[in-house]
Amino acid sequence: MSRIRADLLLVLAALIWGTAFIAQKNAGELMGPISFVGVRFLLSCVALTPLALYEGGQSRTPLKKADWSLAGLIGICVFAAAxxxxxxxxxxxxxxxxxxxxxxxxxxxxxxxxxxxxxxxRIVLVAGVVSVAGAWLLTDGAELTSWTSGDGLVLIADVAWAAGISLVPAFLSRCDRPYFLAFAQFGVVGALGTVVGLAVEPVSQEGLHAALPSILYAGLCSGGIAFTLQIVALKYTPAAEAALIMSLESVFAALSGAVLLSERLTGSAILGGALILLGVVLVESGPAMQNIRLPQFWLWLSQAPQYRNWLAQVWGKAR
Structure with a gap:
């Protein structure tokens, strides 16, 4: 797979995750949040089973104990974050x-x-600052005036997300089994979420039925498709740069919130979305810009008068 195709997969994953915020928020009001995490990822695990089995049948290298352990650790990180x-x-x-x-x-x-x-x-760090500034402008009035405990929990979840994302390339470098990793990750999250959810949250049949559309979307699309696309793409796109591309998730979340939940999308929010897009463009154009060597640039600049005279002669003959 080429780098550009991997990056496009990450953009698609960000789109799915951004719109999934709506499904997740609605489901949290209908059933226990941790139970929802467990059920949706169990569905994702079932969806990935055929691909994981096919991949296992094609692979000539058996899984080692360390591979299972690393996949389990990634699953624990994703469970904590989710x-x-x-x-x-x-x-x-x-x-x-x-x-x-x-x-x-x-x-x-x-x-x-x-x-x-x-x-x-360096371009990755600059792009990261630009993207975070853009994400800040996407908030209500470009400030978190109504800071809640929920905001704090989402912020803590970032640490677990970052740990999980950074561990994926380490797994793929030693074991080229992306579908197995997705399957194992979903299985760990689904099992932990279901056990913890049943232990600490009330679960009713009515709430489960009402949340079914959100479970299907989050389980099949956000989990089964988007998380798998992320794992596949991380084999070709460095984790730090992939994270910047996936920051488009906040842009899609704001757009879906404005369209589906009537949340206000101000001028500053539009500017924030543009800054996030700029951050993605910076990290994508960075390698190309680094290939331009300064001596070559000055050589071209020194020869510019010759090109100008030649163009003038061509223009004169054309007239």
Missing amino acids: ALQQVGLATTTATNGGFLTALYVILVPLFVFAQSGVKPR
Whole structure:
């Protein structure tokens, strides 16, 4: 897969996640938030079973104990992030939730550096600051005046999101089994969410039935499709840069909140969306800009008068 195709998969994942904030927020009001996390990821696990089995049949390298352990650790990170985020969405707006979730873009490079010692490119850090500034403008009035405990939980969830994202490339580098990783991750999150949810939350048949559309969308689209696309793309796109592309999630969350929940989308919010898009463009154009060498640029500049004279002669003959 080419880098551009991997990046487009991440954009599609961000679109699905941004719109999923609506489904998640509605479901949290109908059934327990942790129970919802468990049920939706169990559905995702079932959806990925055929792909994981097919991949296992095609692979010639058996899974090692360390592979299972790393996949389980990633699943635990995703469970912590998803559960905290879902509980937090009960008392925050979809717009604020999208902004606070986007803050993991500045944490992923730190986790990658801590794990591998690879320093992020400067353009990635600049793009991260630009994207976070844009996400801030997407909040209500560009300020969190109605700070709630839910906002704090979503913010804490960013740490778990960043840890999970940064661990995926480490798994794929040692075991090229992306569908297995998605299947194992969904299984861990689904099992933990269901057990914890049943233990601490009341679950009714009426609430489960009412939340079924949200469960289907979050389980099949947000989980089964978007999370799997993220895992596949992270094999080709560095984690820190992938996080920046996925920060478009906050833009899609704001747009879906404005369209479906009548949440206000102000001029500052539109500017914020433009800044996030600029951050994505910066991280995408960074490698191309770095290939332009300064000596070559000055050589071209020194020859500019010759090109100008040649164009003048051509223009004179054309007249």
